[in-house]
Amino acid sequence: MAIYFNKTWEDKLYDKYGDKFFLFFYPFALYTIIVERYLHILVFDGLVYITIILLRHKSNFLNFYYRRIITIFWMITLLFSAITLVLFEQENYLYMAKAYIECNVLELKEYSFVHRDKDHLIYMIKKHNHNEDDFKVIENLVGKIDSYTLIKENKYEVNLKNKKEIDIEFSNYEHFTLIDLDIY
Secondary structure, X not given: OOOOOOOOXXXXXXXXXXXXXXXXXXXXXXXXXXXXXXXXXXXXXXXXXXXXXXXXOOOHHHHHOHXXXXXXXXXXXXXXHHXXXXXXXXXXXXXXXXXXXXXXXXXXXXXXXXXEOOOEEEEEEEXXXXXXXXXXXXXXXXXXXXXXXEEEOOEEEEEEOOOOXXXXXXXXXXXXXXXXXXXX
16 A cells, blocks of 8 residues: 555544454444344445445555545535435335335335334325325235324324324325335
């Protein structure tokens, strides 16, 4: 590796600890992905970043263009995350892209998973003209619906046949609808 006057913090860590320091983070990132059954965008970005750091010391090409590659990678990640956050209130652009391709481009599914937290799930469904069609798709997700009432604009309280209640919020867009299922 060439000697630089201004070493980055990655160079300093690599010179001090070697590649074992960076390889140490791989099992934790993979464990997080497997246990959560969800690819967090920060974990994905961290894995790509560590991979680029490790490959940089093995390839002269990556070493020469390292700063440009890292700058382009972070700019793309931040740009896509910002766009999906501002337009759709979702930070994970990977799942948004996957869901859009499955539901609208390839038309493989009626709904596709976008985001999961402890108490709510977000799915993307195809754009329908009527709410009844949306609730037919939601029945495939949560079970038989007994009744639903409008709480406020685009938010419904749904009573299921198994006596559970779910709040569903619709976010309508031009080509798809995001549904937020608040399960409690």
